[in-house]
Amino acid sequence: MARYDEKILNALLDSYEKSVLSRGENKVKVQIAFPFTKRTVPEYFNESSLAYDEIHAVLEETEQKGFLTIVWKKGREGHIIEKVLLNTYSVESVYAYLNRTPKKVNENRHLEILENWSSKSREMPVLGTFVSYLKQRIKEGKTVKEFIDLSAPDRTEQILSALFKVESNEEPCYIREFSIRHFGDSKIFEETSGVIGKIMRRFRPEFADMDTDAILSEYRIYRTPDYVYFKGEGKLLSAGNDVPFIELPLFEQGIGISGADIKRIGICGKESIKKVITIENLTTFFRWKEEGSLIIYLGGYHNSVRRELLRMVYQEIPDARYLHFGDIDVGGFRIYRDLCRKTGIPFRTYHMGIRELEIYEAYTKKLTDNDRKGLSLLIEKEREKEEGNLETLLYMQEKDVKLEQEAIR
Numbered sequence: 424m425a426r427y428d429e430k431i432l433n434a435l436l437d438s439y440e441k442s443v444l445s446r447g448e449n450k451v452k453v454q455i456a457f458p459f460t461k462r463t464v465p466e467y468f469n470e471s472s473l474a475y476d477e478i479h480a481v482l483e484e485t486e487q488k489g490f491l492t493i494v495w496k497k498g499r500e501g502h503i504i505e506k507v508l509l510n511t512y513s514v515e516s517v518y519a520y521l522n523r524t525p526k527k528v529n530e531n532r533h534l535e536i537l538e539n540w541s542s543k544s545r546e547m548p549v550l551g552t553f554v555s556y557l558k559q560r561i562k563e564g565k566t567v568k569e570f571i572d573l574s575a576p577d578r579t580e581q582i583l584s585a586l587f588k589v590e591s592n593e594e595p596c597y598i599r600e601f602s603i604r605h606f607g608d609s610k611i612f613e614e615t616s617g618v619i620g621k622i623m624r625r626f627r628p629e630f631a632d633m634d635t636d637a638i639l640s641e642y643r644i645y646r647t648p649d650y651v652y653f654k655g656e657g658k659l660l661s662a663g664n665d666v667p668f669i670e671l672p673l674f675e676q677g678i679g680i681s682g683a684d685i686k687r688i689g690i691c692g693k694e695s696i697k698k699v700i701t702i703e704n705l706t707t708f709f710r711w712k713e714e715g716s717l718i719i720y721l722g723g724y725h726n727s728v729r730r731e732l733l734r735m736v737y738q739e740i741p742d743a744r745y746l747h748f749g750d751i752d753v754g755g756f757r758i759y760r761d762l763c764r765k766t767g768i769p770f771r772t773y774h775m776g777i778r779e780l781e782i783y784e785a786y787t788k789k790l791t792d793n794d795r796k797g798l799s800l801l802i803e804k805e806r807e808k809e810e811g812n813l814e815t816l817l818y819m820q821e822k823d824v825k826l827e828q829e830a831i832r
Contacts, residue, residue, distance in 0.1 A: 427478050428485045431457050432517055435491065435509040440526040444511065446564050455509035456494075467504070482507060489513045490520065529573040530561050536576060537561075540583050547590040550583065552626045570622060585615045586622060595643040595683065632757055640726040649682035649728050652708060652720035656696045660689040676709050677720070682728035690717075690739045699736055700773060703749030703758060704828050711748075721747075721762070730766050737768045746773035751780060752825035753797035756812060760804070771811065774831050777818045786830035790823050
């Protein structure tokens with residue numbers, strides 16, 4: 424049987440906690456009401472339901488306890504409820520009756536938790552910003568439910584602890600290893616990783632378009648072994664060995680090297696490499712062939728392993744042309760800009776221009792609202808940096824188009 428008194432009293436307390444009344448900031452009289460409508464209590468208006476009499480009986484009893492006041496519809500007193508009002512002088516009794524912790528108590532508990540984390544977070548840029556954000560929002564009476572549940576302080580502690588351990592991690596490991604090491608259970612961190620990714624995207628701008636696995640890989644935490652794929656010209660050497668152990672032209676679809684082994688390899692046969700091409704998507708990497716080129720699968724946003732590799736290649740082959748081939752959309756150009764900024768290598772975009780948008784017009788898609796906003800920001804930045812993509816970005820804006828890399832052949 425539905426507990427109508429609990430449902431309605433909880434709804435009234437929800438409204439009370441969102442109001443200025445709960446914080447003592449009201450300057451005029453405020454009423455906390457629960458309206459009776461077909462949306463809020465559909466069974467009350469269902470003539471075939473027995474709920475009508477039950478609701479009347481339960482709420483009249485609740486009114487006698489002093490928790491609320493029933494407001495009857497004008498002319499239908501005793502028959503049709505218009506709304507019920509919370510008796511604010513009985514709020515503490517209502518909390519006790521529902522065995523519910525007041526929001527103010529939860530807020531104060533959280534402020535204590537956050538204060539304890541403030542000193543620990545000084546060297547952690549994301550954690551420090553996040554803690555300050557939560558403290559300010561809570562003190563101002565604003566919602567924080569996007570990231571934490573005020574009624575679950577233990578969960579908040581777990582999130583803050585996980586964020587601290589991610590930012591301070593220096594040893595390469597897999598997600599489940601990381602979870603066992605820090606939480607004594609292989610699955611606990613996976614349950615928290617989603618909100619960690621959300622926090623990272625919000626409070627570290629360069630992570631804004633990255634998925635959670637890509638973000639964690641920046642901190643050397645991997646879901647699976649992190650492989651870098653190569654194909655094209657050149658030969659890979661093992662460290663300290665002058666004898667090539669892998670000749671890349673022999674592998675038409677490319678070959679993968681574990682991130683853990685990247686530091687142990689070198690490049691030779693450099694005279695045959697005129698271009699170094701990074702490719703955003705795996706399908707295109709497998710299909711793409713280009714004479715005189717070393718081709719590296721980037722996998723969307725690059726991580727520390729791929730950056731180390733690219734810097735090593737650039738140091739070995741500084742005279743090659745460095746090209747990036749990705750989607751002709753906001754995400755693709757953001758990845759390109761991020762690649763240039765974090766590697767310090769003078770990459771140029773490749774097959775990401777107006778010509779491709781015109782040739783493959785049949786495969787283009789319309790921009791979304793988010794695309795248009797992102798494109799406007801990219802155009803502003805391009806005008807500042809003059810990186811050679813302004814005409815393409817303006818064309819995309821004018822024609823309302825974008826194109827996935829896989830369409831280009």
